[in-house]
Amino acid sequence: MAPVKERSVAFAFDIDGVLVKGKKPLPGASEAIELLQRKNVPFMFLTNGGGHTEEAHVERVGQRLGLIFSPKQFVQSHTPYFDLVPEYGDKTILVLGGHGHQIRGVAHAYGFKNVVTSSDIMTTCKHTHAFPEITRAHHDEHGSERPELLTTPISAILCWSSPRDWYLDLQVVLDLLLSRGGMLGTVSPKNGDVSLPNKGYLQDGQPKLFFCNPDFEWCTEHEQPRLAQGAFKEALEAIWRAKTGTDLDYTRFGKPTEATYVYAERVLREYGKILDPSREIGTVYMIGDNPESDIAGANSFQSRHGIEWRSILVETGVHVAGTVPKHQPYHTVKNVMEAVEWALKKGAAVPN
Numbered sequence: 001m002a003p004v005k006e007r008s009v010a011f012a013f014d015i016d017g018v019l020v021k022g023k024k025p026l027p028g029a030s031e032a033i034e035l036l037q038r039k040n041v042p043f044m045f046l047t048n049g050g051g052h053t054e055e056a057h058v059e060r061v062g063q064r065l066g067l068i069f070s071p072k073q074f075v076q077s078h079t080p081y082f083d084l085v086p087e088y089g090d091k092t093i094l095v096l097g098g099h100g101h102q103i104r105g106v107a108h109a110y111g112f113k114n115v116v117t118s119s120d121i122m123t124t125c126k127h128t129h130a131f132p133e134i135t136r137a138h139h140d141e142h143g144s145e146r147p148e149l150l151t152t153p154i155s156a157i158l159c160w161s162s163p164r165d166w167y168l169d170l171q172v173v174l175d176l177l178l179s180r181g182g183m184l185g186t187v188s189p190k191n192g193d194v195s196l197p198n199k200g201y202l203q204d205g206q207p208k209l210f211f212c213n214p215d216f217e218w219c220t221e222h223e224q225p226r227l228a229q230g231a232f233k234e235a236l237e238a239i240w241r242a243k244t245g246t247d248l249d250y251t252r253f254g255k256p257t258e259a260t261y262v263y264a265e266r267v268l269r270e271y272g273k274i275l276d277p278s279r280e281i282g283t284v285y286m287i288g289d290n291p292e293s294d295i296a297g298a299n300s301f302q303s304r305h306g307i308e309w310r311s312i313l314v315e316t317g318v319h320v321a322g323t324v325p326k327h328q329p330y331h332t333v334k335n336v337m338e339a340v341e342w343a344l345k346k347g348a349a350v351p352n
Contacts, residue, residue, distance in 0.1 A: 017317015061284030256297030289317025
């Protein structure tokens with residue numbers, strides 16, 4: 001009979017509002033992570049942030065905390081997009097979010113070959129933006145005139161981080177979802193046909209729509225949380241419903257979705273085996289500041305490997321001390337250092 005492996009604790013950390021606020025590390029964050037590194041406890045970063053490659057993002061976090069991490073410890077909002085490359089890698093996709101060529105570069109790094117931005121569409125289709133005067137300079141600088149877009153279907157729309165020019169992005173996405181087969185400048189004749197499923201909407205080969213960050217707000221250096229990708233999705237859904245009278249169809253990743261936690265658990269188990277092949281993870285403490293993403297996701301996730309996920313809510317980000325969170329955590333603490341110390345003490349009692 002094979003020996004029973006020791007069961008250990010592990011950690012998953014949100015970043016914004018837990019370890020850093022804006023570009024500044026929160027008190028005790030570096031010390032908390034260093035403690036886990038000294039004890040050889042497996043941990044990972046599980047963030048709804050994005051906009052960079054995993055290598056670039058984890059290096060940036062390391063610089064802010066003064067520590068060194070491996071990209072193998074990092075799952076950001078759009079990391080699951082890697083699984084879309086086999087289907088869409090050779091097709092034309094529209095990417096949303098970021099600024100300049102930032103997201104185009106990340107999508108290319110993932111393996112998507114034909115990447116279009118809303119700046120490209122604005123540059124190619126001159127009157128797409130009805131009010132371009134404020135943002136035109138940015139789109140002129142970073143967009144490319146691409147005549148082939150007028151004859152090439154767009155197969156998927158992937159939102160990678162919070163969009164910047166909401167008017168343009170909302171209009172472009174709406175145009176494509178109403179198009180014939182994802183062709184710019186077209187309108188499907190099936191739209192509004194009550195004899196068809198969904199009144200004919202999204203029944204004519206329109207591009208599939210993907211979001212990767214459900215967060216409505218996120219914590220920055222501003223006194224109050226700022227609108228995030230989830231708010232953009234809500235705005236798009238409201239516009240779509242007002243336009244068509246139907247519900248918007250999309251696929252969503254990011255916390256608190258099950259798909260993201262499945263992906264994260266796989267990454268954490270693989271990293272734990274690198275640290276110590278003789279141990280199996282028995283409990284994961286998810287430390288976050290947002291009850292509607294970090295806490296809700298950990299509370300509802302059912303591991304495929306018998307691992308217990310427990311949520312710990314900190315009061316350094318979105319959640320305000322003294323208020324009642326929408327989703328109740330397993331435990332609440334003031335900051336990340338308290339969370340780690342409490343979990344390590346609690347985890348010591350977890351049976352092997």
